[in-house]
Amino acid sequence: MKSIVVFFLIIGISLLGVSSCQKVTKEQIMENKVDSIYEKAVFGGGCFWCLEALFHRLDGVISVTSGFAGGHEKNPTYQRVSAGFTGHAEVIQIEFDPTVISFEKLLEIFWDMHDSTKLNQQGADYGTQYRSIVLYTSEQQKITTVRAMKTLTESKKFASPIVTEIKELETFYPAEEYHQNYFEENKYQPYCNIVIAPKVKHFTERYGSLFKK
Numbered sequence: 001m002k003s004i005v006v007f008f009l010i011i012g013i014s015l016l017g018v019s020s021c022q023k024v025t026k027e028q029i030m031e032n033k034v035d036s037i038y039e040k041a042v043f044g045g046g047c048f049w050c051l052e053a054l055f056h057r058l059d060g061v062i063s064v065t066s067g068f069a070g071g072h073e074k075n076p077t078y079q080r081v082s083a084g085f086t087g088h089a090e091v092i093q094i095e096f097d098p099t100v101i102s103f104e105k106l107l108e109i110f111w112d113m114h115d116s117t118k119l120n121q122q123g124a125d126y127g128t129q130y131r132s133i134v135l136y137t138s139e140q141q142k143i144t145t146v147r148a149m150k151t152l153t154e155s156k157k158f159a160s161p162i163v164t165e166i167k168e169l170e171t172f173y174p175a176e177e178y179h180q181n182y183f184e185e186n187k188y189q190p191y192c193n194i195v196i197a198p199k200v201k202h203f204t205e206r207y208g209s210l211f212k213k
Helices: 002-036 048-055 078-082 103-112 139-154 190-210
Strands: 039-045 061-069 089-096 132-136 165-168
Touching: 039 048, 039 103, 048 061, 048 089, 048 103, 048 190, 089 103, 089 132, 103 139, 103 190, 132 139, 139 165
Parallel strands: 132 165
Antiparallel strands: 039 089, 039 132, 061 089
C-alpha cells in the first residue's frame, strides 16, 4: 500500500514539474515576442549630441544611444574618433517600435534635420566623424534607404547633391557614459545652448505632434 502511495506521489510531483516548466517556457516565449517587435536604426549626421537630443523625444522610440560606427578600429574612444584615427562616424542607435513609428518616418526626419549635402561637415563641426551616414541593419532597411534617397534626390528639395553614405552596420560601439543624454544633462553648456537648443526648438515646431505624451 505504501509503495502505491509513493508511486502516485512521484507521478504527481513529476506532473507539477512539467506544468511549471511549461509555464516558464510560455512566459519566456511571450517576453521574446515583445522584444522582437523592436527594431534598431543607426544614423550619423554631425555631432551625436544633436541627433540624440532630437530623436529620443519621438513617440515609439524606446531608447537612443550615442556611439560610433562605420570605422575600422575595435573599441574606439571618443578621443581617437575625434582625432580621425578610426574612420568611425559619430552616430546614434535608435531602438524603436515599428508599430508606432516606421523606419521610413525616422529616415524622413533624419534627412530633414541635418544637412545631407555637406561632405564631412555639419555647421562648424568638420571631419569624417561628422559625415552623413545611414548604417542599415537589414536588407529591407537598405532597400528602403536607397529608395528614399532616390526619391528625395528626384524631388529637388536640396540645391546640392545628397552625399549621405549608405553602409551595412558591422558593429555599433556605445560612446562613453558622459556622452549619453548629453543635452538634457548639460543644457547650459555653451555648445548645447548655442548649437543644440535652436535645433531642438526647430524640431519641436516641426514634429511636436509626434512627441511622446
